[in-house]
Amino acid sequence: MTLVTDVRLRRVLDSRGNPTVEADVLTEEGGFGRAAAPSGASTGEYEAIELPAAEAIAAAREDAVPRLVGEVHAGNQREVDAALHAADGTDDFSGIGANSAVAISMAAAKAGASVTGAPLYQHLGGTFRGNTFPVPLGNIVGGGEHAADATDIQEFLAAPVGAPSVSEAIFANAAVHGKVHDILIERDEPCGKGDEGAWAPSIDDSEAFEIVDEATKAVADEVGFEIRFGLDVAAAEMYDEDEGGYVYSDQVRSTEEQVEYIADLVAEYDLKYVEDPLDEDDYEGFADLTEKVGDRTLVCGDDLFVTNTDRLGDGIQQGAANSILIKPNQIGTLSDAFDAIELAVENAYGHVVSHRSGETEDATIAHLAVATDAPFIKTGAVAGERTAKLNELIRIEDNAV
Ligand SMILES: O=C(O)[C@@H](CO)OP(=O)(O)O
Ligand SMILES: [Mg+2]
Incomplete structure (x- = not known):
């Protein structure tokens, strides 16, 4: 047929x-x-x-x-x-x-x-899928490889964990994005946007933490549910062995200092999510950090695991991270991405289905997230190629696909 x-x-x-x-x-x-x-x-x-x-x-x-x-x-x-x-x-x-x-x-x-x-999520996930939805991680402020002259940390991500529905979560992320813009204007920090539609101001990371913290709290008060936030550090982009570690604008942090720094940030801002806090070859550093903060936050491997079951298997053995980013194009097929998800689920690792910084209107990942009961999806907060996925989640919730 x-x-x-x-x-x-x-x-x-x-x-x-x-x-x-x-x-x-x-x-x-x-x-x-x-x-x-x-x-x-x-x-x-x-x-x-x-x-x-x-x-x-x-x-x-x-x-x-x-x-x-x-x-x-x-x-x-x-x-x-x-x-x-x-x-x-x-x-x-x-x-x-x-x-x-x-x-x-x-x-x-x-x-x-x-x-x-059948809707795609049901074709991929079976008839019992479609009643639970991922929490959308919305990129609000960013820099790194996604914007020049902006933050060192690649992504500051809103995480509306208390939202009663995926659509309310999606609108909350857009509201946080809007609130950050208001705060930046008040602070006289006009700016453009990075590749994923996040604000890309010329501010340092500590100011970005302050602003995103203020914005998530303000929007949480308005909507009446919990909104936390998280990071994609994309630390492999910062790591330079010859420089002695992680190269930030104002200093270089050794691996031990990087682990301490991230653990302190998790404590200070009650971060829900930390992606790629260490270099893509540093399973040990990931394991150290997971040991320290893994009970209170998701430590997620993106460049570390690249949606690859062999690399995830190594991570599971060593206790490196407690969740995996799933990007089908990192591994090449949906079957391979499903294998990585299944291995993660079997080992109580969370999985976070994700877009790339260069995207199209394609909304397959929205269906993949619902099909696999993903606890989180990372697919931006605004911009047409991002809203293509977010709006598809809203349609799935509304039984309109
Ligand atoms: O690092 C990441 O997680 C992604 C998506 O946000 O960025 P890129 O697609 O550039 O790897
Ligand atoms: Mg990443």
């Missing part, structure tokens, strides 16, 4: 204005799915390889499309993703590009869903 009859690939724009891969998958019975690959800026060293879009498309047309058309069923995700791996022939998707792979993998899932008539 879902035999693939055609796969079409094209270059489209991502939110940074770069070309990315869009895939259409067509099946018997008129099934159709379309999806596009996102793209990172603070990419992890161990991620699957993204090729230039034109190159990825040419390679996929040559090697993958013949293994898909007339050969696999879009409704059988493992069959589709195994064909992508076989076509690629490497262990990091450097053959056809993780961007071609993930676009085809997600488009096939949508095509499979369209034939059965």
